[in-house]
Amino acid sequence: MPSLQCASSSIIGDQAITFNTQGSVFIIMQIVSVRQVLGGEIPTGTEVTVQGWVRTRRDSKAGFSFIHINDGSCFANLQLVADQALANYENGILRLTSGASVSCRGTVVESRGRGQNVEIQAAEIDIPGLVEDPDHYPIQPKHHSYEFLRTVAHLRPRTNTFGAVTRIRHVAARAIHDFFDRNGYFWVNTPIITASDAEGAGQMFRVSTLDLVNPPRTDEGKIDFGEDFFGRETFLTVSGQLNVEAFCLAMSKVYTFGPTFRAENSNTARHLAEFWMVEPELAFADLGDLATLAEDFLKFVFKQVLERCPDDMAFFAERVEPEAIARLENLIDSPFVRMEYSEAIDILQASGKKFEFKPEWGIDLQTEHERFLTEQHCKAPVVVMNYPDEIKAFYMRLNDDGKTVAAMDVLAPGIGEIIGGSQREERLAVLRSRMAQHELDEATYSWFLDLRRYGTVPHAGFGLGFERLLNYITGLSNIRDVIPYPRTPGNASF
């Protein structure tokens, strides 16, 4: 609290702290977090209450026990020293096992052991909940496989790994909002329920209140969605882009950040049926502006995570991906590699590598191609720009060459496509002809076409998979390990 220099008092959660003009701290109520104690915010000699869950307990026959607790506030555990003189020592403290909850009143003291600067000399340890059946409690102080932890998604927040993931996820989300806020973007909450299929970005989940067993039928015997809740077929959104474009052409700089749904039968470490997507859209901008935005954006988020989560990142570097910190630092310091799609194809063809799919102008880049470019050729994230129009969506802007569109993908080592974006086709006539090519019904998109009729401007935007970003930051390789409750084909447990 050194930054607080004038007399003041504040209440944060359950604690009330009063400061005098000299900066001394008087604590009235003293429920504090492990982070505050270990961070040196609480002077030694102060009586406090700390609360959390037991990680390990060790007993000394000299008549006391060491209890390590974690409350999620930070990576590190706090050591409680419990003397046998405590009233519930025999019946309570000696029965503490991993996972039990404790509330401890005690004094912050300098530690007499190594491994921590301070610890709590307990005066009283309340135990709201022991672990029943401790020999079957799944979370032990040892290595667990990620596969196993997914089967206990309700308990894995208690592990080092998932605690770190949760804190980093929070900080990254905050950083995303901060980045856009500082750069004049407005957060637009686009609808979750939608009647339009955004460019066929993927299979959609149907939203309906019809009786599935006996639905109303039209005269032709088809299901009568006119009788459905919204009077038409509706789905969960696969992208907020089309909706946010309308706000872009009024607010200039906007973004969405929310859940997105894809009913694809994708069984990979990179796909979820429910994930969070960030979609900025900026007016009066071209593809180059967009690539710059993507780069600035990623660098800002990475920087924030490194600054605010050093302990968590150190853990991932030590246990998961040795390069986790170094590669973020390198990325922050160096410009992204940008290349034309045509150039990427040339590089792949000249590489002499044997690919399962032969790189040829006109095909979409395969995972093996992306990996070569990011992991071997550039050893850095790569922005590939201007793809053949046949392999990209209808709304992407047709380039003057007539055969490519102003699309870009940001590819990250180990993850593949982390961002996909484009400059949008703002010319009404061109957009209509591209819609015709894609056999899209103009009536469905009439409002989207209006945006080109009434004060159209060049604009561009991208989509970023939030969980893929977290995979890249943490080095965790499976997308199911960076979201609290993963939804994948055949699995909606918890």
Add this chain to the structure above:
RNA sequence: UCCCCGGUAGCUCAGCUGGUUAGAGCGGGUGACUGUUAAUCACUAGGUCGUUGGUUCGAAUCCGACCCGGGGAGCCA
């Protein structure tokens, strides 16, 4: 959805060219010891070997089907 690999104690795994009572480490319990650090040492409990059919005198082990998980691919963020 396709290709490959796997499912043995609460967890991580060994055992699998078929053959007595299926093992280890961690975790749990008991005890010893210690300002301890995923402590250490001793003892101990704990398993219908994914499910289901089949081959065989005999199956954790071989074969089929199914379920679940992992890796890779496609689709994409």
